[in-house]
Amino acid sequence: MTENHRTTPTREQLRIWRDYIEVSQALTSRLGRRLQNESVLSAGDYQVLLALTEAPRGTLRSSELAVLIGWERSRLSHRLGRMEKRQLVRRDPCIDDVHGVNVTATESGREILRASSVPHLRAVRELFVDALTPEQLTHLDDISSVLRLHLGMNASATND
16 A cells, blocks of 8 residues: 555545445445345344354353444443343343343244345345446455454454
8 A cells, every 4th residue: 555644535535435435324224224124123133133143152241242243332232122022132141240141042033033134135135246246346355354454353254
């Protein structure tokens, strides 16, 4: 990368940044609407259930879950309360920590996630994958990897 001595982005860099943010937000919004319209899960429910079902033993401490999905603890706590009422997750006290809570997807939550994944993955293909060539997907993967590294984020789950 070339060194840039400017303290602010150029007009062209700002245009690219704005385009990226606008497209990313539109894609996230449309995927969320489609998920909610075609299943009983919101995008947040889906994100929580996916993280839980991919976790070793299917359980995570609530603090670990919050970090994993990038949410504030209070936001997660409210979401888990609503999901628990719908019997999608179960919260149990941690045996080794009086203040900790383990979160597990219920069988009902896992079944609903599986059923919701079909329309969600179809929407991902239609709105994202089909719009790009294989070469563009490769470039986007490279760019995402560089940004993840630059931001100190863990490697994506697909790179395990």
